[in-house]
Amino acid sequence: MSAPASIVRRILFNVFAWAVVLVIAFPLLWMVLTSVKPSTELFVIPPRLLPGEITFEHYRRLLTETPFLIYLRNSAWLAAGTTLVVIAIATLGAHSLVRFSYPGRERLARLVLFTYLLPSVVLIIPLYLLMTGLGLANTLTSLIIAYTTFALPYALWLLRSFMKAIPDDLESAALVDGANRMQAFVDVILPQALPGIISTAMFTAILAWNEYFYALVLVNNDAARPLTTGVISMLVTSFNIEWSLLMAASVMMSLPLIVVFAFLQRYLTRGFSAGAIKG
């Protein structure tokens, strides 16, 4: 093949591939564009791709005239609370599953995998009754407890595969040097596992941030509503659906994900085999 022909082919491939990428990304692009268009431009026929003028009016209204900030605060607490609780329990648990031997250990590991795949509609009714019984209905606490049902198996599974990758010799060496096993855990295993723990924490936070179903069933007042159900209630309760407002809310909801995503990007394909991607 002559050189110019191969260059032409490369250019054609690039044009085609980027066209595909842009089609996939178009809904998100449209979301951002809609959120900065003046309301009057929304209903121009035919729709224009680029806004005639850029306005942040919708964002201002979202933050000042709607309960968005309350939802945001709730979501932040939920993500932080769930992550903290789950990571603390799962780090100890994963360490135990990897480095100790006792009867029932393998069965427990399999149970973790099973619960990783358990449908939440099976658990929701008893959980709903449990939370009402404990007087926790409509609280963030009830959601943190409910979120552990999927976040704990997930984090445990992920951390287990990270900790398996840490060589046994490291702990052995520390033990020979006179450390007891808890000291070895704190001084040797934890620092080695830290990157894995941080990644797991971020994936867990994303899961909690995005969760919708439990929040729909367990929380029914604005004071404890997270962003997911909160923004939907803005959609349902408004007489005129204000798309620019909803698109602004969508962008705001996705911003933290972009930051986390940028951080985790390099790690995605590597973490995949460890089970990092859940959906």
Next chain:
Amino acid sequence: MPTIRAASASLRLRSLDARYGLLGALLIAPTVLVFCTVIVYPLVSAIYLGLFSIYTPTMEGEWVGLDNYRRLLASGEFWRSLANNLIWTAGTLTLQIVFGILVALMLHRNLAFRALARSLVLFPYFLSTVVAVLVWRWLFNDLYGVLNHLLLWAGIVDLPVDWLGSMPNAMISLIFVGAWKYFPFVVIAVLARLQAIPDELYEAASIDGAGAWARFTDVTLPQLRDVLIVVVLLRTIWDFKEFDLIFLLTGGGPIIGTQTLPLMVYKEAFALNQMGGASAAAVLMMLIMLLFMSLYLSRARD
């Protein structure tokens, strides 16, 4: 002499296993406790509740044994929801796999600004389903949605399409949005595997005279087999039990046109106030999933 040191240490480790077993159990104790409270107890409880007829607001109920199951299996709605569930799962899964492999192959090649292209493709997966649904409902909007305008402008349709309010459009839209949201999972998995296929395999195939298509079917696909088996299993389970996307996009409508089993469970429990019947439906759904899983795993092992 690190090897001797490590060897003696691992000997010592083994001899101390018994004493440390207690510490190991102590470390796993919080996990077991949480598992029992939020997973095992609700699971057992759901199976138990399925044997009662319970009115949600008062929580008063009576033992009905297997009546809930009998009623479910005799109701058209259950079978319709199951059929919808299978159509949705098969449809969206097929699109995810086919599209996921194609895009992964594309992103694996040398592309200008490849990192940016990858981010743009993968991002829908990390997005909240709520955001994905809001964006698509805006695109699907019958009056001002950009999708209808594009089709009208291109002359493909004469009238705006009702994407979500009529059948079979609602199911097709649902399958399509599900594919858009979840195909990046396949892309991530396949990309990771593609990077691990040794170039020599392709070179050897080329020397044997294999063209591009033959290289794909004879080298790439067999290498992808194992990862695809896992991906199909996971995505089938996750698609089968999907609630958020369907509930938010169509609400199961029109009427029950796109109602799947998770939506039926939710409706029974919290709209029709039948906790017992809902629990039975949930348990039945779980059994169907387990049956499917074991069938699939035994087939995949061959």
